[in-house]
Amino acid sequence: MVIDVSDILGIADFFVITSGTNTRQIRTIVDEIQKRMKESWAGETPRVEGLEDLEWVLVDFGDIVVHVFGTDARDLYDLERLWADAPVVDTRVVGTADAPVS
Numbered sequence: 001m002v003i004d005v006s007d008i009l010g011i012a013d014f015f016v017i018t019s020g021t022n023t024r025q026i027r028t029i030v031d032e033i034q035k036r037m038k039e040s041w042a043g044e045t046p047r048v049e050g051l052e053d054l055e056w057v058l059v060d061f062g063d064i065v066v067h068v069f070g071t072d073a074r075d076l077y078d079l080e081r082l083w084a085d086a087p088v089v090d091t092r093v094v095g096t097a098d099a100p101v102s
Contacts, residue, residue: 001080002089012065014089017079019069023054029068030057037061 006013020026034046043062050057055073059066067079 002091003080003083003086004089005083005086008083008086012060013063014065015079015083015086016064016066017069017074018067019071019074021071023070026054026057026068026070027051030059033059033066033068 001017003015003017004013005015018029020029030048030051034048037046041061046062047060048057049060055070056077057068059068069077
């Protein structure tokens with residue numbers, strides 16, 4: 001899920017919220033995000049927090065902040081509810097299934 005927080009929050013434009021079912025999957029998601037953003041992101045190296053316990057990893061690219069949760073932590077913190085007033089960005093890709101990936 002991608003949330004546009006630019007009109008609500010002064011420190012970022014977008015929150016990306018995703019989750020993994022176990023610590024290995026969470027670590028793989030974080031590694032892949034860092035790899036892909038390194039290939040296409042011209043900004044500074046991201047700040048990363050939460051790699052110790054891998055329940056909620058935050059990857060901060062400045063304008064884009066990625067939250068990678070374990071399923072229990074995602075349910076507990078419920079950022080989707082917290083930022084319910086912010087618009088959700090349509091991340092569907094032309095030619096793929098109609099349902100956006102969250």
